[in-house]
Amino acid sequence: MDILSRLIDLSRLQPALDIRCQLQGAFVIGHEQAEKGTLPFHLVLGGDCLIRTGKGLEVRMRSGDFLLFPRGEAHAIVGTHPKAQTLPLKVTQEGMLPLRTNGEGEPDVDLICGHFNHAWGSSTLLLDTLPDVFHVSLIEEQSEETLRTLVGLLRQEAMVEQPGALAIVTAMCLALFTMALRASGASPLEAPGLLALLANQRLVRSIKSVIASPAHPWTLSELAGIAAMSRATYARQFQECAGMTVGAFLTDLRMSLASSLLLQSQRTTADIAAEVGYQSEAAFGKAFKASKGVTPGRFRQQAQ
Structure with missing residues (x-):
């Protein structure tokens, strides 16, 4: 599994569609701050509109644009007339x-509004590094014809009540979110984060190695060698690009993998500790509590 797919898998996002809007003229439709663990999104199927945040930021949305609020910020959909x-x-x-x-009459904008539910206990490693307003043009990632086909299928399935339509639509929403992440990673990124890290051709080699073998006792020298850099250069560029230290990334990744194993398997804590690179169950338990606020056993009990 590639890095981005693995990070999305660890996030355990559950997409849901809320409403389709076909609007014209002057309009303002407000959205309150979402509950914790709810990430609202908007996908423009055709036309254009504005998204205005509670902090006064205005984002122009055009056909093929995808916008996500990773921290559920209050916002409004506003007409361009x-x-x-x-x-x-x-x-x-x-x-x-x-x-x-x-x-x-003919609408000025046709868009789908929905949200992702972020499952309790799942990884926030990817989501925490996204900007408060994550806005991407999917047309820049896919050919306009390909995107038109995908959006057309999404529109068609959302309009009819055929068997399996809900499964198709929710799966397509997750696919479109993945395309948005990929499109963002392929573009120059101003803010540090995991997407910027994955877009760095030298640094990403070391990340692939870590995700492939999380139990290996990685050292800064080894990772710098994989990236063909000195230790100092690697550590500096990693922090500038990712917005976190190499050590923090290693810990966060291992805790994310451990959380997934605790929630989705019946493996023992000692077995999971070894799987994610800890020599003893005690050392793993201490690191897990420092990261999650509870012991591994309590974490599993809360999920149940």
Whole structure:
């Protein structure tokens, strides 16, 4: 499994669609701060609109754009024609999703609003390093024809109530999120984080090695050698790129892997400790409690 797929798998995100909006003219639709563990997203199927955050940031959304709020920030969907007539909103049920409209004419924007639920105890290693407003144009990642096909299928499945439609739509939302992460990683990134780290062709070699063998007693010298750098250069560039030290990354990754094993298997704590690179169960328990606030046994009990 490649690095990005593994990080997404550890995040255990559960996508859900909330409503489809076909809006025109002047409109403002507010979204309150989401509950912890809920990550709202918007995908523009056609047209354009603005997303205005509670902090006053405005993001122009065009066809093929994907936007996620990793920390659930309050925001509003705003029309791009503020001087146009404000029409009353109505919600009807169209197939699998409610449909919000405010007129009978051609909409200025067609978008799907949904959210990801972040399962309790799952890894936040990837999500914590995303910006408060994660905005990507999927057209820049996929050809317009490919994206049009995917969006067309998503729109079609959301409109009808065929068997398996919900499974198809939720799987496609996770696929589109993955495409957004990949597109972001392929572009120049201003903020440090895991996506910037994965986009660095030299540093990513060492990350691949760590994820392939998390139990290995990695040293800074070994990792720097894999990246063909000196220890000092490797440590400095890693922190500048990832926004964390090499040691913090190793610990966070191992705790994420351990959490997944505790939640999804019946393996003993000692076995899991060895799997993620700890010589003793006691050392693992101490590191896990420092990271998660509870012992491995208590963590597993809380999940049950």
